[in-house]
Amino acid sequence: MLRIAPPTQKQIAARLGVSQSLVSRALSGNAREIGATDVTIKKIQRAATEWNYQPSATALALLGAPTRTIGVIVKNFDDPYFGKLIGALQSLASDSKHSLLLTGPSKEDLSGLQRHRVDGVIMAGSDFQPEGLTTFARAGMPVVQIGTGTAFPGATQIHMDEKSGIDEVVHYLAGLGHREIGFVAKEAGANRRRAEMLRHALRACGLYVRAKSFVSFEGTDGQAAERTVKALLGLARMPTAVVAAEDSIALALLRAFHEAGLRVPQDISIAGIDDIAASAQSIPPLTTLRQPISEMAAAAFHAIGGRQHARVSIPGKLMIRRSCATNLTHKIIP
Amino acid sequence: MLRIAPPTQKQIAARLGVSQSLVSRALSGNAREIGATDVTIKKIQRAATEWNYQPSATALALLGAPTRTIGVIVKNFDDPYFGKLIGALQSLASDSKHSLLLTGPSKEDLSGLQRHRVDGVIMAGSDFQPEGLTTFARAGMPVVQIGTGTAFPGATQIHMDEKSGIDEVVHYLAGLGHREIGFVAKEAGANRRRAEMLRHALRACGLYVRAKSFVSFEGTDGQAAERTVKALLGLARMPTAVVAAEDSIALALLRAFHEAGLRVPQDISIAGIDDIAASAQSIPPLTTLRQPISEMAAAAFHAIGGRQHARVSIPGKLMIRRSCATNLTHKIIP
DNA sequence: AGTGCATACTCATACGTATGAGCTTGACTA
DNA sequence: TAGTCAAGCTCATACGTATGAGTATGCACT
Known part of the structure; x- marks a missing residue:
């Protein structure tokens, strides 16, 4: 079966009989500044939506734009706590039009993150220091750790108090x-x-x-x-x-x-x-x-954007249910 | 702080006094074919590893290479079952040097997948049909659904029997x-x-x-x-x-x-x-x-590669533990 | 008729990589 | 001494997009 790629600006330009650069400007909204007509702009925009144009993230990344992609390193998916955490992170990412690139802690996974030029890395889990992640931090990539344990040099650490x-x-x-x-x-x-x-x-x-x-x-x-x-x-x-x-x-x-x-x-x-x-x-x-999961997730996102090397400690909340009762046995013993 | 990007082939070439194209060939292993010396090849390769070169996934994607990225759509992260499923998928992805792009089911999330030019999409969950995903399938993108419910036209459906x-x-x-x-x-x-x-x-x-x-x-x-x-x-x-x-x-x-x-x-x-x-x-x-989670995950990966429009039904396994016992109450009633 | 100038665009280039085609150098042959 | 050939490279281009710089057209003013 033929794999039909989404249309490019070039293709749209060719069909409308204009130049690619005009399409680019019309779609990014700054065609006014070079004096393009409203009619032309509208025409281009309509064609783009009609043909379901989506800008190539890879081309944009090549130009140095942020990839709007955040690496998430998780070692152990079995822990149900991480499911919630990833969910919270995903929701925040969605809100800010980011995507999560989910990987493990292995060396190959890390180089995958590097190849994809992620904007930042969030690692979820205590006491694991993926080999080579410090290189990331040294290279200026925002690294955030959600969990306790030894922090990376140059990484923000976020954990429950x-x-x-x-x-x-x-x-x-x-x-x-x-x-x-x-x-x-x-x-x-x-x-x-x-x-x-x-x-x-x-x-x-x-x-x-x-x-x-x-x-x-x-x-x-x-x-x-x-x-x-x-x-x-x-x-x-x-x-x-x-x-x-x-x-x-x-x-x-x-x-x-x-x-x-x-x-x-x-x-x-x-x-x-x-x-x-x-x-x-x-x-x-x-x-x-x-665990203050959503608060930690929010703090992690904020830290990725803000480039602060900090330790963020967020209070947990004691959920009093029914597994603890008044002590009757030892009550008298001093 | 200065954001230090990883080195490019161009930079390596400049420092070694060779051309970018030679670097490209040396690193991709087909420099022999154009007659390059072993000495030069080794020199380039050593420099690349030493300076921690990682090819730009975005540049490669631009050239039409697969992005080695698979979109995973999850609606509801609260379900502990999905945590396991994502873990299984991640593990498989890691093994085949792929990455998972984790998103929600919203329209913006989907266009994010399109912008990133993912090689395929796995949606986890029954009975949800993200608006616009059919467009993906129609455009020739492999779409796999793990779960029951109405299947997409052109999508492989994988579920427990x-x-x-x-x-x-x-x-x-x-x-x-x-x-x-x-x-x-x-x-x-x-x-x-x-x-x-x-x-x-x-x-x-x-x-x-x-x-x-x-x-x-x-x-x-x-x-x-x-x-x-x-x-x-x-x-x-x-x-x-x-x-x-x-x-x-x-x-x-x-x-x-x-x-x-x-x-x-x-x-x-x-x-x-x-x-x-x-x-x-x-x-x-x-x-x-x-639920045969790892089997379903494996089938999903296989389907992404294989481009088969199929329904895969995998047997579950009855885990007999201790919440069911012989019926004593109604034993006599016919 | 020539100059100035705004309007509405187009051209060219860069990003990082792969790859077909071209180029330089030296050795060997006729 | 020119010609052939292989070895060992380099050049140029394409991918999709953004953007600074350039260009063609029409109109007013002198």
């Missing part, structure tokens, strides 16, 4: 009477920092920090949660509330505790971080610290 | 002794077709089709599930098993039934369709018909 958020979670749990608060996380950089923040928050509330209550969630299989719950149940001083470093872990714990015969929140309270879609539909609905 | 899948679900439930099987769905085209398939499957298993057991899930708020469960509980002949048209609905039902005091699966069995990430972590883990 985890410290205040975790403070709020701990304050909330302490207010419910919990004195023994545990933490469950996978052994990654971002989570280690969250653990440190939790320790700090616990101390600030005058609570004791028990090393053994900080349990690592090992593995990705279905049994990982069971193992973690077992470890938690085996503790001499079992926590009455557990903070999970991510909602996906919190949801897995919810199920594992249920299967172990413990009721959430009557027997143990669980709080998460992220507020993924499933968290509102779990049994019980999960109390969690919501 | 829902009919066989639903047959399998019903057969499974009937095998567990269920005679009264209900259906819950939002009132959309795709779901209406699924309802029809369910009716057909019920009849094929010799089960009675009760109009009242086909309940619509109205609204998107938290109470929608409660309302649905109330409607189900109010039925004269309450189903002992319920098929939900989407996992997100099934999960909401799981919670609503639990809050209404019914145990799943002892008191009522629930099956879903899609197998989103949360379904494996629900209480109880959801038995559901898994």
